Amino acid sequence: MPLALVAVGFVVVALLANSGALADDVNLWPMPVSVSRGSHTLYLSRDFALKTDGSKLSGESGILKDGFERMVELVRESRAIEGHVKTSGNVLAGLHVVVSSSDDALYYGVDESYKLSIPASGDPIYGHIEAASVYGALHAFQTFSQLCNLNFKTRTVELHAAPWDIHDQPRFSYRGLLIDTSRHYQPLSTIKKVIDAMAYSKLNVLHWHIVDRESFPIEIPSYPKLWNGAYSYYERYTVADAQEVVQYAGIRGINVLAEIDVPGHATSWGIGYPSLLPSAKCQEPLDVSNEFTFKVIDGILADFSKVFKFKFVHLGGDEVDTSCWVTSPHVKKWLVNHKMNESEAYKYFVLRAQSIAAKHGYEPINWEETFNNFGNELNPKTVVHNWLGGGVAPKVVAAGLRCIVSNQDKWYLDHLDTTWQEFYMNEPLTNISIPKQQKLIIGGEVCMWGETVDASNIEQTIWPRAAAAAERLWTPLEKLANDPKLVTARLARFRCLLNRRGVAAAPVSAPGRGAPLGKGSCLEQ
Known part of the structure; x- marks a missing residue:
């Protein structure tokens, strides 16, 4: 097999044949639905411009304009572009973007498709982007940015292999990444860097597992003592911080899914409000017998609804050990009076929390234990979040419920022995062949649980393995490789x-979050 050559500017690095490459050597990630290209080289104008005539969304739209400016900065890699292009007829003057919708609201299921064409000639030459929404246009910008290369000899930006014709749309509407800010606090700057890399990879949901038994770092105005459960005075998020994360993600086409994990995983709630817990010695699950418990959940979700505008809220529901309810005398008495056993009380809690979420306009997502225990008794709008392993998703969709796939054996980033190849090959539709049921798999999510990550190492633990899953979730099944090589x-x-853009992505050859083993090109590690 011949060597695969990958060009970056004027540097050409030979990759070993067993590392593989696509036959047509199209270096885009994730791979689009369809791609064709030519053989001409264009040079980006130093005054590379955005044109929006004919678009229903004005070029003055903050999301479109800001996205274009960020893309140009990425292409130039924050370097001074000093070269002057003297050759006539091969200067790419800018991008002409036509967005067919004047609505720039970000919501679940927004049309993310786009068409990107770059002619090889014209007077002047403009690339063309057609998108149903501004968020499709943002994806087109990301694809365009990967077509460009710096020429270090001429100090110009080049675009090779014009003309290009790319048609693209995501395979799944939900393409998520979970971060956990309870086991370790993550600064806002770190969360923003994760969001940036998600946009580069075309992921579109940041699942923010904000609180857990270890800490409660977020401000809840309705119940201000809750964040007494933060690790320290400084390891907290204000309401304004949460709004900033939502806004930062939103203008990049990324929804933020907030989670409160109830009734288990909630010991930290009791630091500010001890009566939420069954007793001082037996602290989980939350006290099902106390009406105050549900008032607090109601207050949290009321406050969330003012910040987190995504259609869904995650209510957890996993790993619930109900033994505290029968060993705490007042809770046991309540169970007897209400003629409930532990399992029935668990169901009562989950369904009541779902009802509270619905009151605040949310559709609930719950971890799979709720389905495993209660099946069709869940709210019919429930999205079941699979995590324990394979075999659950087919049962969920057969029951008529929607499902998000995150099976821990393949898509848990804290499992450092899981390779990127396993992330790439994990198929959400395994053993689901009926088209109606396939549509109920709304997507998948990779999970970065926080026990062993903080700001010092979260990026290299997430990337590039999350990007491998991102292609699985974006690219049509028939376009995916059957062999990760x-x-x-x-x-x-x-x-x-990603490294050049400031993302601390680990080497492809390293397991988990490994480091380079020796000297050499980035492309060989």
Whole structure:
């Protein structure tokens, strides 16, 4: 097999043949639905411009304009572009963007499709983007940015292989990444860097597992003592901080899914409000017998609804050990009076929390234990979040409920022995062949649980393995490689691109969050 050559500017690095490459050597990640290209080189104008005539969304729209400016900065890699292009007829003057919707609201299921075409000639030459929404246009910008290369000899930005014709849309509407800010606090600057890399990878949901038994770092105005459960005075998020995360993600086409994990995983709630817990010695699950428990949940979700505008809220429901309810005398008495056993009380709690969420305009997402225990008794709008392993998703969709796939054996980023190849090959529709049921798999999510990550190492633990899953969730099944060796070179290039953009992505050859083993090119590690 011949060597695969990957060009970056004027540097050409030979990759070993067993690392593989696509036959047509299209170095885009994730791979679009369809791609065709030519053989001409264009040079980006120093005054590279955005044109929006004919678009229902004005070029003055903050999201479109800001997205374009961020893309241009990425292409130039924060370097001074000093070169002057003297050759006539090969200067790319800018991008002409036509968005067919004047609505720039971000919501679940928004049309993210786009068409990107770049002619090889014209007077002047403009690339063309057609998108149903501004968020499709943002994805087109990300794809365009990967077509560009710095020429270090001429100090210009080049775009090779014009003309390009790319048609693209995501395979799944939900493409998520979970971060956990309870086990370790993550600064706002770190969360923003994670969001940036999600946009580069075309992921579109940041699942913010904000609180857990270890800490309660977020401000809840309705119940201000809750964040007494933060690790320290400084490891907290104000309402304004949460709004900033939502806004930062939103203008990049990323929804923020907030989670409160109830009734288990909630010991930290009792630091500010001890009566929420069954007793001082037996602290989980939350006290099902206390009406105050549900008033607090109601207050949290009321406050969340003012900040987190995503259609869904995550209510947890996993790993609930109900033994505290029968060993705490007042809770046991309540169970007897209400003629409930432990399992029935667990169901009562989950369904009541779902009802409170619905009151605040949310559709509930719950971890799979709720389905495993209660099945069709859940709210019919429930999205079941699979995590324990394979085999659950087919049962969920057969029952008519929607499902998000995050099976821990393949898509848990804290499992450092799970390789990027396993992330890439994990198929959400395994053993689901009926089209109606396939549609109920709304997507998947990779999970970065926080026990062993903080700001010092979260990026290299997430990337590039999350990007491997991102292609699985974006690219049509028939376009995905049957052998991850065939995409190794392309993923290596994308990982190097992340590094150049300031993302601390680990080497492709390293397990988990490994470091380079020795000297050499980024592309070979």
